[in-house]
Amino acid sequence: MNTHKNARLTYLRRLEMVQAITERGASAPDAAASHGVSAVTARKWLARYLADGAAGLLDKSSRLEKSPRAIERHVALAIVELRRKLYLQARIASYMGVSRATVSRVLRRAGLSRLSDLRPDEPVQRYERDNPGELLHIDIKKLGRFDKVGHRISGDRTQRARNVGWDFVFVAVDDHSRLAFTRVYPDETKLSAQAFLRAAVGYFASMGVTIERVLTDNGMSFRSGLFAEVCLELGIGQKFTRAYRPQTNGNAERFIQSALREWAYGDAYANSGQRRAALPQWNHFYNWHRSHHGINRVAPVSRLSMSRKNLLTLHN
Known part of the structure; x- marks a missing residue:
């Protein structure tokens, strides 16, 4: 029973009122007056009591017992x-003799509005290369530039920066170790893509990792002849993700989610230049100090096939 705060009659007060009528011989108007309600209300509760007993004095749902629709x-x-x-x-x-709107409503509630909803979910296929460098996931994240604190921090959408431009964050993540390399470019052209690949290969080489293959999406910069030429020059095989299957490049996608949460939107930057300058520091933290749940909660650098002495030298 959920009696509102201004109710004159609770369940016990209703019971007292009808018992005053049935057991002590009080009239309906007198019992009603003593309980601060009308005689009509007293007779209503008396009728319910006579029909259903004490249970009839409980509140009933206001929902109709039967709806014609x-x-x-x-x-x-x-x-x-x-x-x-x-x-x-x-x-x-047509088969059931009901309206299309009715069918649509029922199927929406059942989660079957689209025929694709009937297809079984694709099984999750998880894999991991055996050694660092066997496969490098590469992706790009487009972030808007800004010249003042954004609405994500201030909460004021009227102060959004406009026509400032974009930053393109290129990311490369090693499939085995999850070691990551990032750089920000002013565009996502084939020139930026090939420059990033060269820089990424150089970084991983400094960590003792030789890149054998890269996996990218089907963007124009990665499909370009220039990018293919650089892969050939560096002795790297090139693979592409399946169309409309971003999960194929899952390591890069997951890294981008972490970067957005912990770096891009994790602090109140005064402008996008300040945000850009903070990326190398966060990337270092990710590689050397941040535990990764996908690799038994260790830092990515711990999975490299280098001696502890060499790693400490690089870290210093």
Whole structure:
């Protein structure tokens, strides 16, 4: 029972009122007056008490017992079963003798509005290369530049920076170790892509890792002849993700999520230049100090096939 704060009659007060009428012979108007309600209200609760006993004095739902527009349960179940047999909505409506809107409403509630909802989920396929450098995931994240604290920090969307431009964050993540390399470029052209690949290969070489293959999406910069020539020059094989399957490049996608949360939106930068300058420091923290759940909660650098002495030298 959920009695509102201004209610004159709680369950116990209703019971007292009807008992005053039935057991002590009080009239309905007198009992009503002593409880601060009208005689009509007293007779209403008396009628419920006589029909259903004390249980009749409990609050009832205000919902109608039967709605003329409500669909029967067996009809709703039949609609869902027909949908599972790949029937189109129009055909279901005609077959069941109901409107298309009714069919649409039932299927929406059942989560079967689209035929694709009937397809079984693709099994999650997880893999990991055996050694560092066997596969390097490369991706790009586009971030808007700004010249003042953004609305994510201030909460004031009227003060958003406009027409400032974009930063393109190129990321490269080693499949085995999750070691990452990042750089920010003013565009995502083939020139920036090939420059980033050269820089990434140089960085990983400094960490004792030789890159054998790279995996990218199907963007124009990665599909360009220039990028292919650089891969050939560096002796690197090139692979592309499946169309409309960003999860194929999952390591880079996951790294970008962490970078956005902990670096890009993790502090109140005065401008995008300040944000850009903070990236190398966060990238160092990610590689050397941040535990990674995908590799048993160790830092990526710990999975490199280098001696501890060499690693300490690089870190210093």
